[in-house]
Amino acid sequence: MNQNLTDLSLDLLKSLKKTSDFQKIEELIEKIHLSKSQIQKAIKELKSFGYQIDQTKEKGIRLTFIPDRLFPFEITGNLKTKFLGKKIYYYGKIGSTNELGYRLAQTKVEEGTLIITEEQTKGKGRMGRSWYSPPYLGIWMSLILRPDISPSKAPALSLCAGLALALSIKKLTGLDAKIKWPNDCLINKKKVGGILLELQAELDRINFVILGLGVNINQTQKDFPKKIKKTATSLKIELKKNVKRVLLLKLFLENFEKIYSSFKEDGLTFLKKRIKDLSVVLGENIELSFGRKKIKGKALDIDDDGSLLVESKGKKIKVFAGEVTLLR
Ligand code: BTN
Numbered sequence: 001m002n003q004n005l006t007d008l009s010l011d012l013l014k015s016l017k018k019t020s021d022f023q024k025i026e027e028l029i030e031k032i033h034l035s036k037s038q039i040q041k042a043i044k045e046l047k048s049f050g051y052q053i054d055q056t057k058e059k060g061i062r063l064t065f066i067p068d069r070l071f072p073f074e075i076t077g078n079l080k081t082k083f084l085g086k087k088i089y090y091y092g093k094i095g096s097t098n099e100l101g102y103r104l105a106q107t108k109v110e111e112g113t114l115i116i117t118e119e120q121t122k123g124k125g126r127m128g129r130s131w132y133s134p135p136y137l138g139i140w141m142s143l144i145l146r147p148d149i150s151p152s153k154a155p156a157l158s159l160c161a162g163l164a165l166a167l168s169i170k171k172l173t174g175l176d177a178k179i180k181w182p183n184d185c186l187i188n189k190k191k192v193g194g195i196l197l198e199l200q201a202e203l204d205r206i207n208f209v210i211l212g213l214g215v216n217i218n219q220t221q222k223d224f225p226k227k228i229k230k231t232a233t234s235l236k237i238e239l240k241k242n243v244k245r246v247l248l249l250k251l252f253l254e255n256f257e258k259i260y261s262s263f264k265e266d267g268l269t270f271l272k273k274r275i276k277d278l279s280v281v282l283g284e285n286i287e288l289s290f291g292r293k294k295i296k297g298k299a300l301d302i303d304d305d306g307s308l309l310v311e312s313k314g315k316k317i318k319v320f321a322g323e324v325t326l327l328r
Pocket residue numbers: 095096097098099120122123124125126127129131133139140141142183184193194195196212213214215
């Protein structure tokens with residue numbers, strides 16, 4: 001299916017969204033300078049995208065249903081960002097948004113380009129795992145970033161994205177979303193979102209970062225594969241009602257743009273306190289795994305570069321990456 005509406009349909013959609021009342025066709029003709037047949041054509045196209053429109057001879061037309069799809073024109077309408085999501089690649093189904101993002105970033109696409117899909121068939125998680133990405137139930141997206149920072153600073157971007165996600169979830173749903181160092185977002189101790197950073201860099205400079213984000217939104221318990229049923233959750237499970245994905249996505253882009261800009265200017269200086277306040281690992285006994293190596297210790301602090309400070313066997317160590325398990 002073509003994923004973009006014609007300008008005529010976009011104009012009509014904008015007008016229809018302004019009110020829940022019927023609008024007379026004659027008035028719409030005046031307002032948006034379309035002919036009667038163009039309006040009928042636009043109605044047909046909007047319906048083919050899943051919008052529902054009531055139409056009567058006497059009263060005119062009104063919009064009665066907006067489909068839960070991540071159409072670019074739904075994302076950009078009223079989006080308050082300067083550079084994130086200004087260019088969007090949208091798909092019904094692709095292998096992995098990170099894979100495509102990586103390929104696109106090697107061409108001249110600009111910073112802030114968003115790749116988003118309704119479904120991934122080869123969604124990638126960290127540590128070579130797969131990421132379950134069923135159709136229409138979550139946000140599966142990647143952003144192309146070109147920060148002028150040293151590669152050693154890039155891991156902290158995971159915490160920045162985690163902060164933006166937790167704040168966005170809180171604002172939209174009121175749920176108590178937390179950050180689990182280095183790249184997870186949790187609600188009630190279960191994983192609702194994950195971040196996968198991939199970068200292409202030289203020793204001292206980054207060419208680009210692909211920031212991949214997966215958020216479980218409208219899955220029910222039975223939608224999750226057996227392997228992750230006990231550890232994963234969705235906003236719908238926690239809130240007991242459906243959540244409009246496009247609203248969370250817009251909030252995330254807006255919050256992340258501010259946080260990312262602050263990070264590029266001042267590192268974690270103005271972000272660290274907020275990250276620490278939302279962190280579930282600080283003060284906890286944890287097990288850290290890196291590859292086959294495992295250590296146990298107590299998570300003490302998050303450092304200015306985003307690393308985790310851990311006390312293990314009487315020594316303080318700085319950890320830059322790995323998988324944390326909370327020990328109870
Ligand atoms: C993790 O917690 O292991 C990270 C998961 C990241 C998943 C997202 S979904 C969109 C983007 N494309 C991918 O293939 N993976 C990331």
